[in-house]
Amino acid sequence: MQSKTLWTKTLSEEFWSGVVSPLMFSIAGGLIVERMARKGIRMAGLRNLENEPFFKHFGGQVYLNVRILEEIVKLIPSVFLTPEMLKFFPREIQQDLTGVHVGFFSRQTFRLLFRLFGLDRHWAPFFNYRAFETVVAQLEERKSRYTANEKAMDTSELLERSDMLWREMGDYLDVVTWSMVFAYVFHPLTEILARNWAGDSQNELAHALTVGLDGIKTFEINREMERIAEGVERDSHLTRTFRTAKGRTVLQSLKRNPKGRNFYAQFTEFLEKHGHRFNGRDILYPTWRECPEIVVDMIRMNMGSDRTRRSFELQSQKRKQAEAKLKERIRHGTLGNGKLALFTLSMQYSQKYFVIRENMRYHSDIFLEQFRKVYLEIGRRWKSKALLKRADDVVYLTRPEIEAACRGATKVLAEVETRKREYRRYSSFRTPEVITDDTRLPPPVRMPKEHVNVLHGVAASYGNVTGVARVIRQPRDILAFQKGEILVSGYADPSWTPILSMAAGMVIEAGGFLSHGSIVAREYGIPALVQVEGCLERITTGNRLEVDTGHKCVRVERE
Numbered sequence: 248m249q250s251k252t253l254w255t256k257t258l259s260e261e262f263w264s265g266v267v268s269p270l271m272f273s274i275a276g277g278l279i280v281e282r283m284a285r286k287g288i289r290m291a292g293l294r295n296l297e298n299e300p301f302f303k304h305f306g307g308q309v310y311l312n313v314r315i316l317e318e319i320v321k322l323i324p325s326v327f328l329t330p331e332m333l334k335f336f337p338r339e340i341q342q343d344l345t346g347v348h349v350g351f352f353s354r355q356t357f358r359l360l361f362r363l364f365g366l367d368r369h370w371a372p373f374f375n376y377r378a379f380e381t382v383v384a385q386l387e388e389r390k391s392r393y394t395a396n397e398k399a400m401d402t403s404e405l406l407e408r409s410d411m412l413w414r415e416m417g418d419y420l421d422v423v424t425w426s427m428v429f430a431y432v433f434h435p436l437t438e439i440l441a442r443n444w445a446g447d448s449q450n451e452l453a454h455a456l457t458v459g460l461d462g463i464k465t466f467e468i469n470r471e472m473e474r475i476a477e478g479v480e481r482d483s484h485l486t487r488t489f490r491t492a493k494g495r496t497v498l499q500s501l502k503r504n505p506k507g508r509n510f511y512a513q514f515t516e517f518l519e520k521h522g523h524r525f526n527g528r529d530i531l532y533p534t535w536r537e538c539p540e541i542v543v544d545m546i547r548m549n550m551g552s553d554r555t556r557r558s559f560e561l562q563s564q565k566r567k568q569a570e571a572k573l574k575e576r577i578r579h580g581t582l583g584n585g586k587l588a589l590f591t592l593s594m595q596y597s598q599k600y601f602v603i604r605e606n607m608r609y610h611s612d613i614f615l616e617q618f619r620k621v622y623l624e625i626g627r628r629w630k631s632k633a634l635l636k637r638a639d640d641v642v643y644l645t646r647p648e649i650e651a652a653c654r655g656a657t658k659v660l661a662e663v664e665t666r667k668r669e670y671r672r673y674s675s676f677r678t679p680e681v682i683t684d685d686t687r688l689p690p691p692v693r694m695p696k697e698h699v700n701v702l703h704g705v706a707a708s709y710g711n712v713t714g715v716a717r718v719i720r721q722p723r724d725i726l727a728f729q730k731g732e733i734l735v736s737g738y739a740d741p742s743w744t745p746i747l748s749m750a751a752g753m754v755i756e757a758g759g760f761l762s763h764g765s766i767v768a769r770e771y772g773i774p775a776l777v778q779v780e781g782c783l784e785r786i787t788t789g790n791r792l793e794v795d796t797g798h799k800c801v802r803v804e805r806e
Contacts, residue, residue: 251683254303254310258335260757262608264528264738266307266673269666271530273645274413274618275611276302276309282417283424284315290363290370293318306688307673313340313681320344322359324351329435334759337681372433375425376599382422383610389415393617397624402653409621409646416614423607430604430761433597440590445576452569454709456594457601458769459563464609465741465763466770468521469555472542472745475513476549485510489547494540497547518542523616524609524742527722530619531642534612535742544726545745552730554748558771570594605766608741625649634660643667674720677756677780700803702779702786704754706796707765710774712752716790716803718783719743733794735786739764747771752794754782754801776801 263275284301288294296315303310317340320328325348333341349355363370397405434457441453479485484506488497498514501507522536535542573594577587626641629652635641641649643666644659652659676689717728719736725743728734733752740763747753747767753775755764760777768775774794779801786792791804 251685252300253313253337253340254305254682254684255313255316255335255337255680256308256310256678257680257759258316259302259309259311260738261759261762263309264757264762266529266670267304267309268307268529268531268642268670269304269645270622270642270649272302272304272309273647274530274615276304277646278413278417278420282420286421287319287424288315291319291322291359292362293322303682305682305686306676306678307670308678310682313337317344321347321349322355323349324353324356325349326351326439327432327436329439332431332435370425372425372429372596372600375422375429376596376603378422379426379603382419383606386419386610386613390613393613397620400624402625402628405621405625406650406653409618409650412614412617412621416611419610419614423603426600426603427607429596430600433593433600434761437590437593437597440577440586440593441573444580444586444590445573447573447576451709452573454769455562455565455569456573457566457598457766459559459561459566460598460602462602462606464606465744465767466555466559468524469745469748470559471517471521472546473549473553473555475510475517476546476552478513479510479546480550482506482510486550489543489550493547494543497543498539514539514542514546523612525612525615526740526742528738528740529642530615530622531639532722534616534619536616541726548726548728548730548749549745552749554771558748562770562772601761604761605741605763608763622649625653629659634658635663636660640667643670677783699781699785701800702754702782702803703800704776704779704782705759706775706799707755707758707760707762707777708753708768708773708775709796710752710772711793711795711797712774713791713793714751716754716786716788716792718786718788720783733792735782735788735792736764737783738762739767747773752792754779754786754792754794756780756782 280301285297288297296318299312299315301312301315303312313336317336320332321344328344333344336344395408400408437456438450438453441447442450445452447453479489485501488500488507492500501511518536518539522534524535526532526535526538526541574587574591577583577590580586622641623638626635626638629635629641630638640663643663644652648657648659651657678688679686712733714731714733716735717732719725719728719734722740725746728746728749730749731751733754734747734750735754737756738758739747739753739755744767747764748771750773753764753768753773755775755777756779758764758777762777765775765777767773774796776794776796776799782801786803793802795802
């Protein structure tokens with residue numbers, strides 16, 4: 248009897264935390280399987296796994312096939328199999344993997360390297376970051392083509408446009424595949440070398456090696472937003488407008504008023520550059536371009552703050568000091584010069600691919616915005632024919648289902664309404680970390696808040712802090728956040744960074760060391776815990792919390 252497939256969401260939560268719509272899953276998941284997963288499996292020589300399912304969409308969550316991950320990991324040198332990487336596997340698989348040993352200079356390793364070099368020149372770390380820079384430059388040039396008027400297209404042209412985007416995003420993912428792998432290889436490897444060769448037993452210095460780096464889009468956007476906020480504060484009329492109105496009202500007022508024209512021009516330029524950023528992790532959420540009032544409110548909340556600039560300067564200096572201390576310790580150790588060369592190379596690649604890992608989503612959003620425009624236009628047409636109740640309900644269908652419906656092969660209204668009800672239910676409970684093919688959705692159970700006063704997690708950014716909780720369940724909740732509160736959320740989206748930077752602490756249910764919430768917390772020196780199971784059920788906005796990363800826990804004060 249064939250054993251059941253094991254599925255885990257621990258790794259996928261690094262990128263796809265929260266409930267994922269059918270349309271988002273079919274676009275991003277389909278492309279990842281086609282252009283990343285199967286290609287990698289073939290290159291690794293695991294053709295017997297090529298046709299096995301890679302993803303499972305269960306309860307709105309994305310799960311990965313544990314067997315495929317396990318077989319890939321068994322091929323790589325054991326030095327890369329760090330405790331951080333093992334955490335992505337179920338416990339029983341962790342035990343199996345710790346018994347596998349592959350030498351760095353083994354025949355298996357050289358055979359794998361030879362195969363990779365023969366099949367894809369972009370795979371190597373000394374080529375891949377350059378290939379990423381090239382594909383991003385091409386994407387920036389191509390953005391001028393992404394100004395089509397979807398309303399003027401007939402349905403067949405819309406579907407052709409979707410196919411074009413599918414191919415072009417796939418070409419981008421071809422390069423990004425290896426960039427993401429290297430982010431998860433060189434980051435832990437650098438920490439291991441710092442621990443073993445420089446006596447950095449708690450990785451305090453190693454943790455500082457990826458803060459204050461140039462080129463991270465998320466933090467560059469924050470600095471731009473702070474500069475716009477500074478311009479508002481220098482003008483009494485703008486300041487008064489921002490203090491007395493919100494969002495769209497501010498934009499309408501300033502567009503009509505001559506005193507607001509300079510701001511409006513600067514704001515428009517900002518949206519032209521970054522308006523493709525989504526206000527959540529799914530294609531169902533609007534972009535900043537669609538809802539510019541979100542950006543206006545973020546600018547208002549950043550008035551009086553230059554935290555991003557100050558943090559960058561402080562963290563950049565901290566990183567340089569950590570680099571110098573680690574190099575000095577290694578240089579004066581046994582075989583110092585040789586070890587120093589290897590450590591420096593690993594550190595440099597860790598930093599390069601850390602930046603790419605964080606920027607990958609920013610550039611992906613350029614494609615996803617275009618997909619959203621195509622499918623929203625189809626949704627609007629269906630709504631006008633009473634085939635949907637709302638245009639954006641189209642996100643509850645997969646890409647193949649939409650194409651079939653456009654050809655008149657299926658009706659969609661009943662299926663969409665059923666899925667909408669299902670997805671509302673999915674947001675009310677947390678699915679298991681590991682499932683099998685036979686796992687069924689549990690009924691939503693609300694945990695009694697009064698029974699648990701201490702929750703445990705994983706330290707993502709060190710420090711202790713006490714403050715008031717603000718629970719963020721949906722992207723729309725983020726604008727209620729107040730400076731100095733402790734953010735409690737299922738995940739942290741890059742588009743929330745202007746608000747996240749104001750947090751006193753973070754308590755996040757999902758994610759790992761390279762998830763966005765962890766990256767933001769370290770960059771701004773914010774104490775943070777991730778993988779805090781049950782925090783959304785156990786904590787309520789207004790609760791007083793103590794985040795203690797030393798003991799890897801958050802204490803909840805009850806009234």
